[in-house]
Amino acid sequence: MMRRAIPETLLGSLPVVLVLALWQGLTSAGMAPPSLLPPPAAVFSRLAQQLTDPVFLGHAATTLFRLFAGFTIAVAIGVALGVLATGSRTVGALVGPVVRVLAPVPKIALYPAFILILGFEHASKIALVAADAVFPILLATYQGTSAVEPKLVWSALATGTSRRKALFTIVLPAALPSVLTGCRIGLVISCIVVFLAEMISSTNGLGHLLVYASRSFRTVDMFVPLITISILGLALNAGFNALRARLLAGFPEES
Amino acid sequence: MIAIEGLSKSFETARRSSHTALADISLNVAAGEFVSILGPSGCGKSTLLYIVGGFVPPTEGTVAVNGKPVTGPGPDRGPVFQEFALFPWKTVLGNVMYGLLERGMARSKAEERARALIGLVHLKGYEHFYPKELSGGMKQRVAIARTLAYGPSILLMDEPFGALDAHTRTGLQNELLDIWERDRKTVLFVTHSVEEAVFLSDRVVVLTRSPGRIKQTVAIGLSRPRRRAQLLVDRRYQTLVVDIERLMDAPEEAP
Amino acid sequence: MTPRLTSTAGLPPLLACLGLLALWELAARVFQISGLPPAHEALRQLPALLADREALFNIADSVRRMAIGFGLALLLAVPVGLLMGRSRLIAAFFNPLLMIIYPVPKAALMPIIMLWLGVGDASKTLVIFLGVSLPVIYHSYQGARAVEEKMLWSAAAMGMRPLQRLVRIVLPAALPEVFVGIRTGLVLALITMVTSEMIARQAGVGNILFNSLDMALYDTVYAMIVIIGGLGFILDLLFERLRAWLVAWAEPVHQIAVGTS
Numbered sequence: 001m002m003r004r005a006i007p008e009t010l011l012g013s014l015p016v017v018l019v020l021a022l023w024q025g026l027t028s029a030g031m032a033p034p035s036l037l038p039p040p041a042a043v044f045s046r047l048a049q050q051l052t053d054p055v056f057l058g059h060a061a062t063t064l065f066r067l068f069a070g071f072t073i074a075v076a077i078g079v080a081l082g083v084l085a086t087g088s089r090t091v092g093a094l095v096g097p098v099v100r101v102l103a104p105v106p107k108i109a110l111y112p113a114f115i116l117i118l119g120f121e122h123a124s125k126i127a128l129v130a131a132d133a134v135f136p137i138l139l140a141t142y143q144g145t146s147a148v149e150p151k152l153v154w155s156a157l158a159t160g161t162s163r164r165k166a167l168f169t170i171v172l173p174a175a176l177p178s179v180l181t182g183c184r185i186g187l188v189i190s191c192i193v194v195f196l197a198e199m200i201s202s203t204n205g206l207g208h209l210l211v212y213a214s215r216s217f218r219t220v221d222m223f224v225p226l227i228t229i230s231i232l233g234l235a236l237n238a239g240f241n242a243l244r245a246r247l248l249a250g251f252p253e254e255s
Numbered sequence: 256m257i258a259i260e261g262l263s264k265s266f267e268t269a270r271r272s273s274h275t276a277l278a279d280i281s282l283n284v285a286a287g288e289f290v291s292i293l294g295p296s297g298c299g300k301s302t303l304l305y306i307v308g309g310f311v312p313p314t315e316g317t318v319a320v321n322g323k324p325v326t327g328p329g330p331d332r333g334p335v336f337q338e339f340a341l342f343p344w345k346t347v348l349g350n351v352m353y354g355l356l357e358r359g360m361a362r363s364k365a366e367e368r369a370r371a372l373i374g375l376v377h378l379k380g381y382e383h384f385y386p387k388e389l390s391g392g393m394k395q396r397v398a399i400a401r402t403l404a405y406g407p408s409i410l411l412m413d414e415p416f417g418a419l420d421a422h423t424r425t426g427l428q429n430e431l432l433d434i435w436e437r438d439r440k441t442v443l444f445v446t447h448s449v450e451e452a453v454f455l456s457d458r459v460v461v462l463t464r465s466p467g468r469i470k471q472t473v474a475i476g477l478s479r480p481r482r483r484a485q486l487l488v489d490r491r492y493q494t495l496v497v498d499i500e501r502l503m504d505a506p507e508e509a510p
Numbered sequence: 511m512t513p514r515l516t517s518t519a520g521l522p523p524l525l526a527c528l529g530l531l532a533l534w535e536l537a538a539r540v541f542q543i544s545g546l547p548p549a550h551e552a553l554r555q556l557p558a559l560l561a562d563r564e565a566l567f568n569i570a571d572s573v574r575r576m577a578i579g580f581g582l583a584l585l586l587a588v589p590v591g592l593l594m595g596r597s598r599l600i601a602a603f604f605n606p607l608l609m610i611i612y613p614v615p616k617a618a619l620m621p622i623i624m625l626w627l628g629v630g631d632a633s634k635t636l637v638i639f640l641g642v643s644l645p646v647i648y649h650s651y652q653g654a655r656a657v658e659e660k661m662l663w664s665a666a667a668m669g670m671r672p673l674q675r676l677v678r679i680v681l682p683a684a685l686p687e688v689f690v691g692i693r694t695g696l697v698l699a700l701i702t703m704v705t706s707e708m709i710a711r712q713a714g715v716g717n718i719l720f721n722s723l724d725m726a727l728y729d730t731v732y733a734m735i736v737i738i739g740g741l742g743f744i745l746d747l748l749f750e751r752l753r754a755w756l757v758a759w760a761e762p763v764h765q766i767a768v769g770t771s
Contacts, residue, residue: 008598008602012605013606016606016610019607093522097525098526098529100526101527101743102530104746105738105739105743106697106701106742109704109734112719112720112722112723113545113731113735115545116543116728149340150310151340154310154328154334154340155398155402156357158328158329158330158332158333158334159330159353159354159358160329160358161357173342173344174342188612188613191615192615193615195618200705210621211709214622219622226614229615230610230614233613233614237612248344250343250345250385250387252343252387
């Protein structure tokens with residue numbers, strides 16, 4: 001295993017190194033003026049400098065707040081509706097067609113409506129994040145809960161557990177792998193959407209920093225927030241995977 | 256103990272025509288009796304068990320346990336499924352304790368009883384393993400312990416050894432008889448193996464292929480406690496097995 | 511991978527549409543906010559908007575860019591994904607790069623790409639291309655990886671060459687999963703299209719949305735939202751039909767209703 005793993009890691013780092021080398025080559029050969037493509041060193045040193053700047057960190061904190069507020073709302077609504085749609089025919093019959101209509105709608109198109117109703121501040125961005133993240137979570141929860149082996153539920157009902165209690169103490173835990181997969185997709189979507197919302201209309205946050213820099217053609221400062229949000233996305237994804245592994249200790253490995 | 260009266264079950268199929276799985280089953284099982292339901296695959300024998308368990312409603316007819324009609328699952332009837340249906344997020348101990356806690360037993364007392372049962376099924380030392388870390392035979396031992404734990408007066412066993420290899424299977428048959436000899440619970444045991452049915456039961460109910468009707472009921476007059484090695488060379492055992500196999504192969508008379 | 515919640519067709523979704531419109535109308539009448547005109551006022555703008563040549567051109571332009579970006583992405587992403595699924599080395603080569611690109615908001619590249627390629631079609635098409643490629647690669651990869659090894663052995667025993675096996679065995683076998691990726695890609699194409707236009711603010715449906723917002727033409731804003739929503743729904747519906755027709759042989763995922771009986 002180990003002997004094979006090392007060359008594969010090398011192989012995998014090859015395209016990443018190539019991209020960086022191409023970037024460096026283009027700038028140092030003078031083929032790309034720094035106003036269009038700043039050299040990598042300039043971007044990364046600026047990034048390092050910004051990460052200690054309280055103003056920049058304040059913008060990042062604003063973005064994170066909106067991200068988690070929207071994501072939390074999406075998890076609460078998505079998981080609850082997903083479980084209830086499995087547990088109750090009535091809820092399923094109501095939720096099903098509405099999801100069918102709303103899921104393929106590009107939620108970003110609702111952003112102007114959210115701005116009109118909720119204003120230009122946090123609320124409209126949080127609403128957009130929640131609207132975008134809720135559907136993968138809801139669908140994954142519904143799929144997971146409706147695919148739970150009925151005999152698992154029967155085993156619980158036989159001991160005297162009520163159907164309602166079994167829905168949350170047996171069906172939901174049994175569907176946890178699927179629910180958490182949906183949440184992880186929702187988390188990455190939240191990360192992307194909050195940034196885009198801030199780019200389209202905001203006075204603060206990382207997305208706003210990118211647009212602000214582009215208006216004054218400070219190219220280096222356009223790269224920095226973009227890289228920050230991408231690293232944030234990677235970190236959240238990795239963190240969530242670690243959490244998932246802990247929570248799913250008893251479940252068989254997924255292929 | 257169990258009184259099944261004129262039971263039929265039909266399912267709606269995809270093309271909206273109805274498929275009859277069970278037709279006109281009437282059967283009485285006495286307290287402490289070990290009865291096997293034997294039939295070819297697709298004869299609805301598992302469905303019969305699910306109806307007695309209260310997991311699936313009958314289309315026609317009634318089931319009564321101790322004179323009370325069955326309307327849903329209850330802790331007087333403990334199921335053991337071919338699929339084990341263990342809770343993957345709970346350890347062996349957690350699975351066995353589940354029913355006890357649901358019945359309102361205090362945690363420390365439940366743990367004590369669960370540990371005793373885990374010892375009874377020869378799994379001492381595996382208390383903190385997750386189901387995924389156990390072999391098929393061990394999983395089914397846990398499932399049996401989980402059901403025995405809350406003390407149902409009737410065991411409903413749905414091809415419990417069907418997913419196991421031949422060696423594990425005979426081992427568990429012996430263990431089941433050992434456990435059964437201790438308190439002689441009423442057992443309804445579904446299987447498609449003639450040897451298994453004859454070895455375990457007081458009575459074998461042979462069903463016809465779809466729709467499942469009672470073809471014949473055969474009393475197994477072999478003395479107890481039974482020992483596999485003695486039975487295999489016992490003329491009466493051999494005759495019973497051959498007779499029932501012939502009965503199963505015999506063409507079905509038109510209803 | 512056909513969850514019942516997203517594959518019901520016919521009357522229920524129509525009723526859901528009407529229900530949502532009624533809810534909107536009700537909310538507008540109860541709350542009386544200027545930012546939320548009643549549904550019927552917004553819907554009244556639809557014919558005018560769809561008859562307006564300029565608006566129609568804008569919508570058609572957006573859809574054309576989306577189709578080109580989407581098409582190009584499929585041409586590249588499906589083969590790359592399938593190859594990754596069948597070769598450990600190719601997978602090891604691409605995986606880390608794709609993992610790094612995965613959380614980058616593609617539409618956010620718009621201002622940077624605009625620096626290089628200008629504000630025209632090329633930038634927007636490229637962004638859509640990037641947005642669609644990733645999910646399609648990922649699902650094609652998963653689909654190809656899950657192809658039963660013995661099926662390929664049988665094909666090899668019949669004398670099929672590696673490329674033949676990839677096209678005639680791996681592609682059809684992975685098709686149900688590839689379609690999951692394409693469906694995600696389709697939704698993402700539309701999202702990226704609208705978002706990039708909102709950021710570039712130069713042409714297209716996204717631009718109309720925010721121009722109307724700036725000019726306080728709230729009815730038009732909502733009418734445009736309805737048009738984009740309808741576009742998303744119709745594209746998804748058409749795609750579902752196509753998918754159902756092409757992979758009719760695939761076993762539907764077993765769905766058991768638990769809880770009520």
